Amino acid sequence: ILFLSPQEVEAQQSLECIQANQIFPKKSPVLEEENMQVPFPELHGEFTEYVGRAEDAIIAMSNYRLHIKFKESVVNVPLQLIESVECRDMFQLHVTCKDCKIVRCQFTTFEQCQEWLKRLTVVVRPPARLEDLFSFAFHAWCMEFYAGEKEQHGELCRPGEHVTSWFKNEVERMGFDTQNAWRISDINSKFRLCPSYPQQLLVPAWITDKELENVAGFRSWKRFPAVVYRHLSTGAVIARCGQPEVSWWGWRNADDEHLVSSRKHLTNGGYSNGTELGDTDFESSMTNSSEVESLAIQPHKLLILDARSYAAAVANRAKGGGCECPEYYPNCEVVFMGMANIHSIRKSFQSLRFLCTQMPDPAKYVIVIILFNFGPSSALSPSCSYSTS
Structure with missing residues (x-):
């Protein structure tokens, strides 16, 4: 038996059920003309704040999107996708998006353009609170709208056979x-080992799940070598993985070396457990062609592509990371691609976008492209390769 004080009883009686329309209330739109209407169907939790008229378009803004309806086209831009807004030539609203898209809208008066600029x-500023993101309002209104149809709604949202079997279809x-x-x-399964990997993974038949767990413990972020592609003609296999945690001590992992070297015996779709058949015997067993038999004397080469520079890879050893040691993996070659980090890539992207907005100058265009680190790259065609992130 639970006894409550009068104050606790009064507190419980004062509790109220707050609905979505109270947490995220909808507002009436501000219409620049009385006969205007919202030009698009609103999502759950979305409300239109402003509707106006541009020179040749209807422009509207909600708590989720910027909508511009031209005579022959429609533009929908989520507000969080907008990077910057500015006024150009007094009457033109210039919207730059984070995906390099640029939207321009012409107004008839300078005052109208300035009002939409403000x-x-x-709204394009980062939200002061996490709850100000539209996803929270959308979720709250959806839960309230489908309150009496949760089972039916869940059934409709459950992925079909064409979704659940996509992995096997690709294999x-x-x-x-x-x-x-x-x-x-x-x-x-349920992303219990590596949250950034899919639930199903393709591995050599003789590699056990226990070995995979051991390899995952040796790789950064548990990203053990996972197959992502196979060339139909050559049989070349591409896999991706995180950096090995060799540190300054040069740690090794026998299961990791076994898994990586196993890929060489699976090129061209054949099978070899890595001990019973050598590379030469394996290739000869694939076909009776004399040309292939002449090439069989050369074993498959394992090419490991490290996206970082050699200096960055060595520096990571101080943090417990590092790179593959060629002497640990038979017939292996490690190539460092020398790609810059994410911050340099972002600056390069911004520079390229700025270049695209300028008047083209054929005499300097190629030079500027090279300076921005956007240039031709050589193509490699290994029998088996890895990408280390």
């Missing part, structure tokens, strides 16, 4: 031999 400048499309050479592992 409205957009306020079959790329010609992986799942009867002998490869197997589909569910070790990452």
Whole structure:
């Protein structure tokens, strides 16, 4: 028996159920003309704040999007996708998006252009609270709208067979031999091992889940070597993985070396456990062609592509990371691509976008492209390669 004081009873009686329309109330739109209407169907939790008329378009802004309806086209831009807004030539609103898209809207008066500039400048700023993001209002209104249809709504949102079987379809499309050479592992079910990997993974048939767990513990962010592509003609396999945690001590992992070297024996879709058949015997067993037999004397080469520079890879050893040591992986070559970090890539992207907005100058265009680190790259065609992130 639970006894409550009069104050506690009064506090419980004062509790109220707050609905979505009270947490995220909708507002009436400000119409520049009385006969105007909202030019688009609103989402749950979305409300239109302003509706106006531009020179040749209807412009509207909600708590989620900027909508511009021209005579022959419609532009919908989520507010969080807008990077900057400015007024050009007095009457033109210039909207720059984070995906390099540029939207221009012409107004008839300078005052009208300035008014819309002020409205957009306020909403494109980072939200002061996390709850100000539109996703919270959308979720709250959806839960209230479908309160009496939760079971039916859940059934409609459940992925169909074409979604759940996409992984197996891709495995079959790329010609992986799942009867002998490869197997589909569910070790990452519910993303328990690596949250940034899919739930199903393709691994060599003789590699056990226990070995995969051991390899994941040796790789950064648990990203053990996972196959992502196979060339149908050459059988070349591409896998991706995180950096090995070798540190300054040069740690090794036998299961990791076994998993990585196993890929060489699976090129061209064949099968070899890495001990019973050598590379020469394996390739000769694939076909009776004399040309292939002449090439069989050269074993498959494992090419590991490290996106970082050599200096950055070595520096990561001080943090417990590092790079693959060629002497640990037989017949292996490690190539450092020398790509810059994410901050340099962002600056390069911004420079390229700025270049695209300027008047083209053929005499300087190629030079500027090279300075911005956007240039031609050489193509590599290894029999097996890895990408280390």
